[in-house]
Amino acid sequence: MTVKDILDAIQSKDATSADFAALPLPESYRAITVHKDETEMFAGLETRDKDPRKSIHLDDVPVPELGPGEALVAVMASSVNYNSVWTSIFEPLSTFGFLERYGRTNELAKRHDLPYHIIGSDLAGVVLRTGPGVNAWKPGDEVVAHCLSVELESSDGHNDTMLDPEQRIWGFETNFGGLAEIALVKSNQLMPKPAHLSWEEAAAPGLVNSTAYRQLVSRNGAQMKQGDNVLIWGASGGLGSYATQFALAGGATPICVVSSEQKAEICRKMGAELIIDRSAEDYRFWKDEHTQDPKEWKRFGKRIRELTGGEDVDIVFEHPGRETFGASVYVTRKGGTIVTCASTSGYQHEYDNRYLWMSLKRIIGSHFANYREAWEANRLIAKGKIHPTLSKVYSLEETGQAAYDVHRNLHQGKVGVLCLAPEEGLGVRDEAMRARHIDAINRFRNS
Numbered sequence: 001m002t003v004k005d006i007l008d009a010i011q012s013k014d015a016t017s018a019d020f021a022a023l024p025l026p027e028s029y030r031a032i033t034v035h036k037d038e039t040e041m042f043a044g045l046e047t048r049d050k051d052p053r054k055s056i057h058l059d060d061v062p063v064p065e066l067g068p069g070e071a072l073v074a075v076m077a078s079s080v081n082y083n084s085v086w087t088s089i090f091e092p093l094s095t096f097g098f099l100e101r102y103g104r105t106n107e108l109a110k111r112h113d114l115p116y117h118i119i120g121s122d123l124a125g126v127v128l129r130t131g132p133g134v135n136a137w138k139p140g141d142e143v144v145a146h147c148l149s150v151e152l153e154s155s156d157g158h159n160d161t162m163l164d165p166e167q168r169i170w171g172f173e174t175n176f177g178g179l180a181e182i183a184l185v186k187s188n189q190l191m192p193k194p195a196h197l198s199w200e201e202a203a204a205p206g207l208v209n210s211t212a213y214r215q216l217v218s219r220n221g222a223q224m225k226q227g228d229n230v231l232i233w234g235a236s237g238g239l240g241s242y243a244t245q246f247a248l249a250g251g252a253t254p255i256c257v258v259s260s261e262q263k264a265e266i267c268r269k270m271g272a273e274l275i276i277d278r279s280a281e282d283y284r285f286w287k288d289e290h291t292q293d294p295k296e297w298k299r300f301g302k303r304i305r306e307l308t309g310g311e312d313v314d315i316v317f318e319h320p321g322r323e324t325f326g327a328s329v330y331v332t333r334k335g336g337t338i339v340t341c342a343s344t345s346g347y348q349h350e351y352d353n354r355y356l357w358m359s360l361k362r363i364i365g366s367h368f369a370n371y372r373e374a375w376e377a378n379r380l381i382a383k384g385k386i387h388p389t390l391s392k393v394y395s396l397e398e399t400g401q402a403a404y405d406v407h408r409n410l411h412q413g414k415v416g417v418l419c420l421a422p423e424e425g426l427g428v429r430d431e432a433m434r435a436r437h438i439d440a441i442n443r444f445r446n447s
C-alpha cells in the first residue's frame with residue numbers, strides 16, 4: 001500500500017467512508033523536515049542570510065502511531081507560515097527543544113521527540129483514521145485543521161483554550177505537521193473544509209485567518225467595532241491580508257501599510273482606500289541600531305491624519321515588532337489599542353511610555369486563536385465572507401524555496417504547497433458558490 005492508493009480513493013467520486021477505513025496505511029510517507037543534527041548550521045550568520053532551502057528536507061518518514069482523540073489525515077495541500085520560516089532558520093530557538101519538552105510530558109507525547117521535525121501548521125485533506133474516542137469525524141471526511149494543540153487537563157484553559165498551560169502550536173511545537181502527505185492531529189483541530197474552495201485555497205487561511213480574527217475582532221483581542229480606524233502593518237502579507245478583510249467586513253476603516261506599489265494595488269483590490277507605502281515614503285523610525293527618531297513617528301502620524309481627515313487610529317494591528325512598535329504606540333489615539341502577536345524584526349521593543357500612560361492606551365498580547373475563535377474564523381471562510389489570499393503554489397519538493405520567498409518578503413498574501421494533490425484546482429464541491437466569489441478568491445493569484 002502506498003500513498004498513491006490513498007490519492008486514488010480521494011479522487012474517485014464514489015469512495016465511501018468504509019472504503020477509506022479499509023485502506024491499509026502505508027509504512028512511510030513524504031514529509032518536509034528539519035534535522036536535529038543541523039540546528040547549528042547557520043551559526044554566526046545574519047538572520048536574513050539563513051537560507052531555508054539549505055535546512056528544509058523532503059524525507060520518507062514512518063507513519064506515527066495513532067493515539068486516543070487523534071486523527072491521521074491525508075494532506076492534499078498545506079501552506080507556508082512564518083513559524084516554519086522560524087523553524088527552518090532555528091530562530092529564536094531550535095524547535096527541537098519544544099519537542100523534547102513535549103516528549104517529557106507523557107508516554108504518548110514521546111512520539112513527538114524525534115531527530116527530525118515534520119513542520120507545517122495548516123492543512124486541507126481527508127481523514128484516514130481516527131483514534132479511540134473520536135466520534136465527530138470519520139474516514140473520508142474532507143477537512144481543514146487549525147493548529148491549536150491543547151491537553152485541557154488544567155482548569156486554566158477552560159474558559160479560553162489558548163490559556164491551557166500545555167498549549168502548543170501543531171507543526172511548530174509538536175511534530176507530524178501539515179507540510180507532508182500525511183499528518184497527525186488531535187481530532188478537535190479538525191473543521192469542515194469550505195466546499196467552494198480547492199484544496200490549496202482551503203489550506204491557505206487557517207493559521208493567519210484565525211490569528212487575525214482573535215487579534216482584531218474577538219473580545220480577547222482589540223474588539224474592533226464599526227467606524228474604527230485600524231492601522232494594519234504588512235496589509236498584503238499573511239496576517240495583514242486577513243486583518244484588512246476583517247476591517248472592511250466589520251465596517252472599520254483599514255489604513256494599510258505596505259512596501260511597494262504592487263502591494264498597494266492588492267490592498268485597493270480588497271477594497272481598502274487608505275494606503276501608506278512605507279518604502280516610497282521612506283520612514284526611518286530608527287536613526288541607528290539603538291536610537292529611535294520621534295520626528296519620524298510624527299511624520300508617520302501626520303500622514304495617517306492626512307488620510308483619515310484628521311483622525312488618529314483606534315487600533316494598531318502589530319507584528320513587525322522592534323522596527324515599528326515605537327511608532328505604533330505613538331500614532332494610536334487616546335484610549336486606543338495596540339494589539340501585537342509577533343516581532344518579526346526583533347522582540348526587544350522600545351517605545352516612549354509617556355505616550356502610552358498619559359493617553360490611556362493599551363497594549364494587548366495575542367497569540368493564535370482558541371478552539372471557538374478558530375472555528376468562527378473558518379466559518380467566515382466557508383460562508384464566503386472572508387477569502388483566501390493565495391498568491392502562488394509550490395510542490396512539496398519546492399517547499400524550501402517557498403519558505404525562502406516568505407523569509408525574504410518576496411511573496412504576497414499566502415504561499416501554498418501541494419502535498420498529495422497532483423495539481424491545483426481540485427477538491428471544489430460547490431461550484432455555484434465558487435462562481436459567486438471567484439474574483440475575490442483569485443485576487444492575490446500570480447501577484
Ligand SMILES: C/C=C/C(=O)SCCNC(=O)CCNC(=O)[C@H](O)C(C)(C)COP(=O)(O)OP(=O)(O)OC[C@H]1O[C@@H](n2cnc3c(N)ncnc32)[C@H](O)[C@@H]1OP(=O)(O)O
Pocket residue numbers: 082083086091092093147169207211341342367368
Ligand atoms: C500560530 C503561529 C505563531 C507564530 O508564528 S509565533 C512566532 C514564532 N514563535 C516564537 O518566536 C516564539 C518561540 N518561543 C520562545 O522564544 C520561547 O519558547 C519563549 C520565550 C516563549 C518561552 O521561553 P522558554 O525558555 O521556552 O520558557 P519559559 O516559560 O521561560 O520556561 C523556562 C523555565 O523558566 C521557568 N519560569 C517561567 N516563568 C517563570 C517565572 N515567572 N518565574 C520563575 N521561573 C519561571 C519555567 O518554569 C521553566 O522552568 P524549567 O526549565 O525548570 O521547566
Ligand SMILES: NC(=O)C1=CN([C@@H]2O[C@H](COP(=O)(O)OP(=O)(O)OC[C@H]3O[C@@H](n4cnc5c(N)ncnc54)[C@H](OP(=O)(O)O)[C@@H]3O)[C@@H](O)[C@H]2O)C=CC1
Pocket residue numbers: 081082083086207208211233234235236237238239240257258259260263278319320323324341342343344345366367368369406409413
Ligand atoms: N502569534 C501568532 O499567533 C502568530 C504570529 N505570526 C507571526 O507574525 C509575523 C508575520 O506573519 P505573516 O503575516 O504570516 O508574515 P508575512 O511575511 O506574510 O507578512 C508580514 C508583512 O509584514 C511586513 N513587514 C515585514 N517586516 C516589516 C518591517 N520591518 N516593518 C514593517 N513591516 C514589515 C511585510 O509587508 P510590507 O513589506 O508590504 O510592509 C510583510 O508582508 C511573523 O513573525 C509570524 O511568525 C504569524 C501568525 C500567527
